[in-house]
Amino acid sequence: FIENSCYEEGALKIHASSTIGNNLMPRILGDFFKEFPHIRAELTVDNTRSIQQRILAMEVDLAVVEGSCLHPDIEVIPWREDELVIICHPDHPMAGKTVDLQSLKDEEWILRETGSGTRELFDEVLAARLCTPNVIMSLNRAEAVKQAVMEGLGIGCISNLAVWRARNAGLLSTISVSDLTLNRHFYLLLNRKKYRSGVIKKVSDFILRWDDKLLIS
Incomplete structure (x- = not known):
């Protein structure tokens, strides 16, 4: 069906939450376009809550997020595991x-x-146990969190996907916590009521089977 001209018109609308959209989707879509050059996609990065609303409004063809979703009209397909890490300036005492x-x-x-999704997991796992942590700044991009921590303004909690390069370069360090696990899943979301074209199925299948063994070294 790829050769059919109807699949060469317009753009597939994909939304991704910040961690996935900034660290995985550019590479995934780049690999996809090499294999299927006649299909194009429009990627928008937003937070998990906003993406769910757009999926329900049928404004998005598919989405990939790191937050949980329990709405009955959204099909939630587990994709891959992720780990949050606590980051700090390299000169931090810990x-x-x-x-x-x-x-x-x-x-x-x-x-x-x-x-x-990142804040959701922090609030669920850490906030209660820390008895109202002192949150001095809330930022809507992982990159902004990284920059603030690199300036020594505080410590943060974001995906290892977002920080591994900065860690390898010595710009950030991490604090390990002996009694804490911050693993989560990424999910692919589809509206159960929205028609799924061949292109939507093709892109969804490609994302779910994509291999990134060389991504983090």
């Missing part, structure tokens, strides 16, 4: 160390905004 969670109770936090 940089590179393993501590217990309560050692972080007096730290100043720089986090993603409410509505993001």
Whole structure:
């Protein structure tokens, strides 16, 4: 069907939450276009909550997010695992160390905004155990969180996908927590009521089977 001219017109609308949209989707879509040069896609990066609303409004063909979704009209397909890490300036007293969670109770936090999948996991797993952490800044991009932490303004909690290059370059460090697990899943979302063209199925299948063994070294 790829050769059919009707699949060469317009653009498939894909939305991705910040971690996925900035760190995975450009490479995935680049690989896809090499294999299927007659299909094009329009990628928009937003937070998980906004993306779910657009999926329900049928404004988006498919989406990939890191937050949970329980709406009955949205099909949620588990995709891949991710890990959040606690980041700090390399000169931070706890940089590179393993501590217990309560050692972080007096730290100043720089986090993603409410509505993001990253913030959702932080609030579920860390916030209650830290008894209202001191969040001094909420930012709507992981890159902004990284920059603020690199300036030494506080510590953060974002995906390892977003920080591994900065860690390797010595611009950031991490704090390991002995009694904490911050693993989560990424998901592909589709509206159950929206017609799924051959192109939507082709792109969805490509995303789900995409291999990134060389992405993080």
